[in-house]
Amino acid sequence: MTVLEARDVVSGYGEVEILHGVSIKVEEREIVTIIGPNGAGKSTLLKTVFGLLPCKRGAIFLDGENVTGQPPQALVRRGMCYVPQSDNVFPTLTVQENLEMGAFIRRDNYRAKIEEVLALFPDVIERRHTRAGKLSGGQRQMLALGRALMLEPRLLLLDEPSASLAPNMVQLVFAKIQDINRSGVSIVMVEQNARESLKLSHRGYVLAMGQNRLEGSGESLLESEEVGRLYLGD
Ligand SMILES: Nc1ncnc2c1ncn2[C@@H]1O[C@H](COP(=O)(O)OP(=O)(O)OP(=O)(O)O)[C@@H](O)[C@H]1O
């Protein structure tokens, strides 16, 4: 079953068109990675899917239903969550307060959920009363993931979750993403660490200049001559 489909999406900023008809699909329980050069429109695609930018042409389907033009809060209620590329935690709030903010649309008792989410991130649990701004880059990414998990998403959009992390932290964040995926959450992520992210992805897309360039299984993209030359440093 297809969880997310972006079909021929045209989007941009004001009059400037950045995406010229991009299409992607995410099947249930898949991890899908989007790679491509700087400025390709990867972040623009995630922002458009999440309703932060207008989809000027084309359409977005969630569980087969047309959700084009729906605002983020409506999409969150339908199980979609988005972790932006930067500024994805509130630095002056503590870890616990960040998780409480993540739960803002939950009406039921969120206390138990906070404990459940903290338990996933042992490295962060002992810092629950630390301000998020004092966490390491890796811990901050964990917290950003945790905030999204507070809403019990079925589909997570992650924009460069491993950006500017030390190699061992990259592995840790990717391991968490795999755990989250195995618990039943479909994932679409934009990544610069093309090799590591494609390794754990069921499928991937290459975007360039606001258009689809290549797509295939994680494995086939890793073996592709063009991907190797341009994105893997082969
Ligand atoms: N807020 C904005 N206003 C105007 N133009 C923008 C804005 N954000 C991005 N752009 C432009 O849109 C194009 C695509 O940007 P986008 O952030 O989607 O690229 P990206 O593929 O995510 O790149 P990166 O790998 O650097 O994160 C770029 O030319 C960028 O300059």
Ligand SMILES: [Mg+2]
């Ligand atoms: Mg980006």
